[in-house]
Structure formats: C-alpha cells, structure tokens
Amino acid sequence: MSTPPQPPQQPDPPSGAPAQPSAYPYPNPQSPAPGGPLGFPPAAPAAPSAQSVYAQPTLVGPLVQPPQPQPGNPYAQPGPYPAVGPPPPTGGRAGRAVLWAVVGAVAASAAWAAGVFLLPTGSGVDLRGYSAPANLCNSTDYSSFQAEYAANDSTPTHRSLGDVALDEVLCNLGLKKTGSSYADAYLYVQLDLHKKTDPGPEFTATWKNYAESHSGYDVETVTGIGDEAYLVSDDTTSSSSSGSLYATLAVRDGWVTYTMSYSAYYSSYSTDKDPPTLDEVSDWLKTDSRATLADLKG
Numbered sequence: 001m002s003t004p005p006q007p008p009q010q011p012d013p014p015s016g017a018p019a020q021p022s023a024y025p026y027p028n029p030q031s032p033a034p035g036g037p038l039g040f041p042p043a044a045p046a047a048p049s050a051q052s053v054y055a056q057p058t059l060v061g062p063l064v065q066p067p068q069p070q071p072g073n074p075y076a077q078p079g080p081y082p083a084v085g086p087p088p089p090t091g092g093r094a095g096r097a098v099l100w101a102v103v104g105a106v107a108a109s110a111a112w113a114a115g116v117f118l119l120p121t122g123s124g125v126d127l128r129g130y131s132a133p134a135n136l137c138n139s140t141d142y143s144s145f146q147a148e149y150a151a152n153d154s155t156p157t158h159r160s161l162g163d164v165a166l167d168e169v170l171c172n173l174g175l176k177k178t179g180s181s182y183a184d185a186y187l188y189v190q191l192d193l194h195k196k197t198d199p200g201p202e203f204t205a206t207w208k209n210y211a212e213s214h215s216g217y218d219v220e221t222v223t224g225i226g227d228e229a230y231l232v233s234d235d236t237t238s239s240s241s242s243g244s245l246y247a248t249l250a251v252r253d254g255w256v257t258y259t260m261s262y263s264a265y266y267s268s269y270s271t272d273k274d275p276p277t278l279d280e281v282s283d284w285l286k287t288d289s290r291a292t293l294a295d296l297k298g
Contacts, residue, residue, distance in 0.1 A: 126255045127195070127255055128254040128255075128256055129297050130193060132162070132193050132296075134169075136191060140173070140189050140288075142187055144288045145284050148175075148280075149176055151177065153176070156173045157171070158170065158172070166195060166196075168190070172186065172188055173187040173189075180272070185263065186263050188260070194257070195255070199255060204228065218234070225249075225251050225286065225289060226253035226293070231286075233278055233282065234246045242268065245263070245266075247262045247263075247281050249282075251293065253293065258289065258292075260288065260292070262284075
C-alpha cells in the first residue's frame with residue numbers, strides 16, 4: 001500500500017522571535033503557566049501581525065466548536081460537550097493520520113457488513129442431495145463388471161472419513177472370474193463431499209489435463225454424467241498375454257466428486273486368457289457409475 005503524501009513543513013520562526021506556546025496542555029515546558037504574574041489575570045494578547053501569522057505552529061486537530069442553537073428554536077442551548085462527529089482535520093501530519101484511520105475504519109466496516117449479510121456461513125455449498133454411506137462397498141453398483149467377473153470378493157476393503165470440511169468414503173474390490181483363485185482385476189471407488197470449498201476448478205484442472213502430467217494416458221470428455229466427467233485410460237495390452245489396462249471415470253456433480261477406477265495386469269502367468277477390452281471397460285464404468293451415483297443421491 002502506498003504511503004500518503006506528507007504535508008508541507010511550516011517555516012522556521014524568525015531569529016530572535018519569542019517562543020510560541022505549544023498546542024499541548026500545561027505542564028509542557030513550552031506552555032505558559034495558568035494565570036498572569038503573581039496570580040493576576042493575564043494581559044490580553046496583542047493582535048497578531050502579518051508576519052506572526054506564519055510564525056504560529058500548526059495546531060494538532062481542529063478546534064471543536066460547541067453546537068449552536070438552531071434558528072427559530074429558542075430552547076436549543078449549546079451543550080457542555082463537543083459536537084458529535086467533527087470533520088477530520090485536513091492539514092498537518094496528525095490530521096492526515098486521523099483521515100487515513102477514518103477511511104480505514106469505514107472500509108473495514110463495509111467489508112464486515114458484506115461478509116455478514118452477503119456471504120453467510122455455508123452459503124454456496126452444493127451437495128446435490130448426496131450422502132456418504134458408512135460402507136461404500138455395500139452401496140456400489142458394479143453389476144456390469146460382475147457379468148465378466150462372476151465370483152464375489154468376500155473381503156472387500158472400505159474406508160471412511162468424516163469432517164466438517166469433507167466427507168470421504170472409498171472401496172477396494174477384487175474382481176475374479178469363475179475358477180480364479182486370485183483377483184484378475186481390481187475396482188476402486190471413491191466419493192468426496194466437499195462441504196467448505198468448491199472443488200470445481202481443481203477437479204477440471206486435474207482430470208481434463210491429465211494427459212499433460214501423465215505420459216501415455218488418453219482423456220475423453222464424457223457427457224450426461226454430473227456437471228462434468230472425464231474418462232482417463234492407458235492400455236498397453238498388445239496381446240492377451242501381456243500388458244496392463246487402466247481406466248478411471250472421474251465425475252463432479254456440484255461440490256461432490258466421484259471416481260471409479262479399473263486396473264488389471266496381464267502376463268504369461270495370468271490365469272485370465274480372455275481379458276476385456278478398453279471399450280468394454282469404459283462402457284461398464286459409465287453404466288455402473290450412473291447407477292451408483294443415483295443410489296447415493298437418493
């Protein structure tokens with residue numbers, strides 16, 4: 001913030017001129033003692049000359065005049081107290097300091113009023129009716145994947161976080177084909193309810209530009225799911241015997257964010273000799289995400 005301009009300095013009094021009384025009250029050494037010599041009333045001061053006007057020091061603050069009776073109201077008498085709210089002084093260092101203080105106080109009062117009356121606590125939070133279940137695995141619809149991976153995961157993993165700023169739940173599911181002893185693929189689901197900040201700008205920056213920060217990934221904009229959605233994928237399965245397949249559908253609906261991710265790794269030792277294609281996985285992610293979000297919103 002820039003510094004307010006400094007007022008011009010008063011000229012020094014002529015050499016040999018008597019010391020002028022200070023604007024500050026007695027007992028300042030520069031102020032005369034009350035009364036005249038030997039207690040007699042002081043003599044009336046002489047009228048100032050043209051030169052002495054400029055030799056007078058600048059007084060700090062205005063001389064507050066008592067309120068005057070209003071014309072036509074003979075009962076209005078001047079009170080013993082100064083008028084309320086005198087205009088701020090316009091000259092001198094102290095005058096400018098008071099002026100800046102008054103301006104700052106007015107600005108602070110306006111900002112406070114705007115915060116209280118225009119932006120009440122919790123305004124703008126848009127959760128769209130979603131709720132975070134205690135166990136997201138029990139609330140995740142992945143029936144499209146179960147057509148390919150018919151064996152149920154008996155030990156899915158779920159976690160949850162509840163806070164005044166964020167509700168977060170997640171679920172890890174192992175996907176197994178019939179006859180498989182171990183998981184052939186994995187499904188990861190996460191739901192975040194942002195209760196203090198709008199996740200929109202950061203969500204868009206992260207997922208829309210995912211390919212810029214992660215080499216080899218493709219990004220597809222998906223319509224018809226939430227306010228915005230992106231399908232991020234990486235497919236290195238040149239054949240059914242090697243490579244990996246990764247796909248995530250990221251959705252934002254108001255201040256709620258959701259992801260469903262599929263991942264699988266294939267090698268010559270894999271028992272899955274007929275893995276799904278990227279197109280199939282992408283369709284399953286979209287179908288099951290729509291169903292899951294509809295259930296969580298109900």
